[in-house]
Amino acid sequence: MGRRVAIVGIGQTHHRGRRPDVSVGEMINEAVRAALEDAQLTPKDIDAVLCSNMDFFEGYYLSDLVMADYTGAFLKPGFKINTGGTTGGAAAEVAWHHIASGLFDTVMTIAYQKQDEPISSQSALMTISDPIYDRMTRSGNVFAYMAEQYMHEKGATEEHAAIDRVKSDQNALRNPHAHLKLNLTVEEVMNSRMLAYPLRLLHMCPQSCGACVLIMASEERARKITNNPVWYKDQVTVFQECWHSTSEPLGPNPVESTKTVAARKLFARNGITKPRRDIQCLEMYEPASWCELVWLEDFLICDKAEAWKLLEKGVWHLEGEFPVNPSGGVVATNPIGATAMVRVAEAALQVRGDAGEHQVTRQVRRAIASSYGGFNWTILHLLCGSPDD
């Protein structure tokens, strides 16, 4: 497994729909300074800087270089990672590789997106899919297919998606960094504009501007930097074939979900036999409210057709048995290239006990975070309060 690695600094911007007041670099710089402040470090203490985004949103591809003034990367090694929706999670993964391998001791990894720069985020998003077939017919409705199947096969109703959305909104209202804080009712969600049946406007994630930064270090460095390191214990990355029509679990003869493959592997090698007991919360990359319910089952957090029933019992709420997205999740905040790193950062804050108003009621010893990218690329990250956990 290589050397032990810990998160020693966490920073993020206050995510917003529009940030015309700052350039991309200035926006990133806010999160960089917050992370350095959190770790009580200066750029001199950092060995390598990774700076990642999804190229098409701002329209330049060597962001690691262009942003060097603002990231503290001047004369340091580093590069960018662009893996689509998982970018921020992959950027955390690569920092982990850098340190676990023994090549670097302290690495700053940055993920960002400024979604007020492209005229249409959808044009940028279209570049995720194959240009010969899927790009010609697609209209972004993959989660609609999934929602329809979930209701048909598992017995959920539209009301469950609405209850879940209100749960996330209530969490976002407590999170100072969250973008959408709407104080929604179930009725408002159920009556919001239909986008593609059964997917409604308020089921979907917004377009946000924001940046997130993690400073990660080897065990030796981490123990000198902080008394409260969060251990980046393990993670599993799983790919799948990238065709809309055969993507799990939608098409005929579906393959096993990448989320299930990731969860089984991660749980097995970390002695997790009862996930809701052995892990205390989850920050999930859920691009739509429906995903949260479907994927809780795919991640083996509960049985099939059980997520909506446990939702009714309040299990996934902030005060519940297994809080999901205490930050408000992606439906509240979506600086897309940074979104997956925000999951890791928020899970780390829960382990550290530093989430403030949205700290979950349970004592968090272990938290998991998930990254999602088109199509069904999963990274599942495990964070622990003790390296021996």
Added chain:
Amino acid sequence: MDKIETKEPMIVHGKIILPYTHSAGRVGSRFLRELRDSKRILAIRCPACNRVYVPPRSTCARCFGQLEEWVELDGRGTLITYTVVRYSLPVHPVKAPFALGIIQLDGADTGLIHMVGEADLENLSIGTRLEPVFKEVREGSILDIKYFRPLAP
């Protein structure tokens, strides 16, 4: 069935329509506003290492300090190096032939890339002293400076 054929490779035409609105940001906004409204070129100084940046930036890469000390330049400068572009592309600001150079403005520590105009393109030379020529109609862009031209001897 026949084997996979290779006689007519098919091409599918794609297009991404993606205009941008790039935010100039905290210091870039003032720089562009001053160009547009007052034909003034502003630079910014790092209080720690004393470097003067134009175009301005809000963080010094070397010191990581936040920059806010404005310096007004008179716009004159020296040609550090140059090229003459002989081919035209849609992305070029003007039709070829035109001269592009790195210009060090008096009082600045950085180079500014811009065009050199009203000059004999066959006889440009490093070290030429230059002054800015502004466009009549300005819109808040680095191209509000039409080009730099040689100072009268």
